[in-house]
Amino acid sequence: MRIMDPNVRKEQILTAAKKLFSQNGYYQTQIADIHREAGVARGTIYQYFKNKDDIFETLLEKLYSDWEKLLLTGDIKSNDYMEVFRFRVKQSFEFFFRDPEYCNLLLRVALGSGQNFDRIIERFNEKLVHLIKANLREAVNIGRVRKDVNLDLATNLLGGALSRMLYYYTVIQKNAGFSIDLDELVDGYVNIVAYGILAKQ
Amino acid sequence: MRIMDPNVRKEQILTAAKKLFSQNGYYQTQIADIHREAGVARGTIYQYFKNKDDIFETLLEKLYSDWEKLLLTGDIKSNDYMEVFRFRVKQSFEFFFRDPEYCNLLLRVALGSGQNFDRIIERFNEKLVHLIKANLREAVNIGRVRKDVNLDLATNLLGGALSRMLYYYTVIQKNAGFSIDLDELVDGYVNIVAYGILAKQ
Amino acid sequence: MRIMDPNVRKEQILTAAKKLFSQNGYYQTQIADIHREAGVARGTIYQYFKNKDDIFETLLEKLYSDWEKLLLTGDIKSNDYMEVFRFRVKQSFEFFFRDPEYCNLLLRVALGSGQNFDRIIERFNEKLVHLIKANLREAVNIGRVRKDVNLDLATNLLGGALSRMLYYYTVIQKNAGFSIDLDELVDGYVNIVAYGILAKQ
Amino acid sequence: MRIMDPNVRKEQILTAAKKLFSQNGYYQTQIADIHREAGVARGTIYQYFKNKDDIFETLLEKLYSDWEKLLLTGDIKSNDYMEVFRFRVKQSFEFFFRDPEYCNLLLRVALGSGQNFDRIIERFNEKLVHLIKANLREAVNIGRVRKDVNLDLATNLLGGALSRMLYYYTVIQKNAGFSIDLDELVDGYVNIVAYGILAKQ
DNA sequence: AATGAATGAGGGTTCATTCAT
DNA sequence: GATGAATGAACCCTCATTCAT
DSSP states (O other): OOOOHHHHHHHHHHHHHHHHHHHOOSOOOOOOHHHHHHTTOHHHHHOOOSSSHHHHHHHHHHHHHHHHHHHHSSSSOOOOOOHHHHHHHHHHHHHHEEEEEEEEHIIIHHHHHHOGGHHHHHHEEEEEEHHHHHHHHHHTTTTTTOTTSOOOHHHHHHHHHHHHHHIIIIIHHHHHOOOOOOOHHHHHHHHHHHHHHHHOO | OOOOOOHHHHHHHHHHHHHHHHHSSSSSHHHHHHHHTTTOHHHHHHHHHSHHHHHHHHEEEEEHHHHHHHHHSOOOOOSSSHHHHHHHHHHHHHHHHHHHHHHHHHIIHHHHHHHGGGGHHHHHHHHHHHHHHHHHHHHTTTTSSSSTSHHHHHHHHHHHHHHHHIIIIIIIHHHHTTTOOHHHHHHHHHHHHHHSOOOOO | OOOHHHHHHHHHHHHHHHHHHHHSSTTTOOHHHHHHHHSSHHHHHHOOOSSSSHHHHHHHHHHHHHHHHHHHSOOOOOOOHHHHHHHHHHHHHHHHHHHHHHHHIIIIIIIOOGGGGGHHHHHHHHHHHHHHHHHHHHHHTTTBBTTOOHHHHHHHHHHHHHHHHHIIIIIIITTTTTTHHHHHHHHHHHHHHHHHHHHOO | OOOOOOOHHHHHHHHHHHHHHHHHOOOOHHHHHHHHHHHHHHHHHHHSSSSHHHHHHHHHHHHHHHHHHHSSSSSSSSSOHHHHHHHHHHHHHHHHHHHHHHHIIIIIIIIIIGGGGHHHHHHHHHHHHHHHHHHHHHHHHHSSBOOSSHHHHHHHHHHHHEEEEIIIIIIIITTTTOOHHHHHHHHHHHHHHHHHHHHHH
8 A cells, every 4th residue: 555646646547447448448347447457446446536437537528628738739820721721630640649549438439438428529529520610611711612512511521531540540550550651641631631532634 | 918920029129229229329228128118028038139239239230231232232334433432422321311220320339339349340341441442442543533542541531531421410410300412412522522622723 | 036926025025124124223234134034136126126225115104004004993982082092002002012123113223214214204203293192182172181281292201101112012021021911001101191100199 | 733632632523423423323424524524634533433333432421421420410309209300300301402412312323323332222221210210119119109100111101201302302393493491391291290191080 | 643545345236137937 | 939027246336444654
């Protein structure tokens, strides 16, 4: 029994929980697993978290606020809409590449864990949608994006494509041991989204 | 309750299960809920299914085979690659519009239900990826699609965009009571994917 | 595993619970004790009762309704107020002599088990108080009881004396193996209450 | 928190415990509640008390010794048995009126807290019974009390009546905000016990 | 002496599955 | 085949107590 800085201890538990939730999902991760993985007594967990839900929510809240922070910082000054867009996309890739467990947690586990966490997921969604849609709208206004694109549709298309790529390249491929060139990915994404896949005639 | 045609009875159970799994997720749906919803005794369920997993898997297998059947039938003869692509996309929309519960089941519930069903999910994925990738490859070969697109990347991009749109328009919007013009959706999707979002300069 | 008439099974559980609650109190009786005593699986208990509280409450409700039934039946026709009073007192003694566990449950366990069951205890109290007080009031009106007795005070005095005697003679003495003459007890109680303890001068 | 006179600290804890035990009962009062209420660290409690039981027992012992002290002091010299009896009863009322929490603790909480404290409760009982019975016996001997009263029965009757009145007037009525005239209560009690409730014919 | 983080045995409850009817 | 009562492993959470600081 070693007394420890409460923040460190809390982090210790969260780290274990993140790993296990990400690996096995919410319902297939037991409190017993977490306390074992964290090297902490079972009861200790309940000094830092109200219950299992609370751990999971804390993880998601942290993910959300980290992401939000990222979006606020490191802004780019450019007049080219595509440049800005490219920057944002790269940021997201970097963010999730650094922490694939987060990626898995958000894009798979939380999504499928039932209505308990719908509210939180919704917050992510809204933020993402808002971000893309607002940018798109502006780009339409300045004539950079075609006037005939349906904003809602485009937003979902871009968002879905991004999510899937994040998931694929950070979770699936990385697990398989592939090394990936970030810039290549981002370029690939932006390119298709911008110009489509068709060859020029 | 009367004795009944085994197939009908099985269907009865599956229908109830689909509704509940889709609504509440795998772990938050109890056998008790299913038998109540199906109007069947608790024990009866175990005469048609080995266990809870089996029900869920059966549902997914059915979804898979229905989808496969769809892909085989109603083929289109056209020399235009985009025409074929458009046809396929519309098929998918139609398929999931007809049965939003399936859409939810596949795109949310199964995805987030842990490793138990990874194998099945993987089958879907492979099929979808193969479908898109094979088509893309051919399109590249015949010069319809740019040679510089990364096939893997494009596949994930197209697939992710499609999944998200399916989920958004069949589950989210439909619940909100919106009526949706299918052709508009498909056109929107194909258009962006083909030509990108940028305005011509 | 023997399937059994649900009412019998429920009674089986209640009987075990009554014994244990009465013996050891609410908090010191575990569900494990009850299912063992009842010769029933742990989970079975939850098919008949929502939770531990529910078992206890059911027991008290049953006690209450049995008692109520008793009070309604077997009425006596007599013009003598003391005769009626005597009859009621004897009824109560008989009731609790027949089931000392009930007596213990009500007069000790429920009373001391915290606010959870206050509402139910209160019901008993109100009924008892009402009963005594209403009778007293009438007896005052017809001039059988002194006009200068404070009704509230007398009610509590009579009730408290009765409770204590019930508890003493049904729980304590009976456990000690004494055999008791009911009529003697009732006479003793009524006599003191009616004429006091003082010798005539 | 500063280091403090051990007796003061102990008192601090006991005061908090008394309030909480009296309010919520033994099992529904947690050590956490007590240390919070006492404004003392959790561990500190265990420097003054062996365990939770010990706190409760200390409280009861204190109650017992306070009561004993009361019985020894302030004696009355009178040849009239009823005068002495009246004095004793008034003493008890005063004692519990001054400290309703004690009254609740003894008459409800301790009574219902299971066998752990039976021994202590028994001591109270014995003392009370002895007191009443001894006095009664003497009163019988000097011809003040009827020879035909059953001593055991009368003792329980008088004790039970007194307990209930104490509880009713110190806990229930006081909480309801009634102000009560002590002498009236005592007179009422003694009067009924002495002369009964019946009107003289 | 005082603190409060850490502990873990223990208890209530859930729920998939079995099986006597 | 159909039923639903019975089962008990499994899991979350509480809380009295300990002990390093």
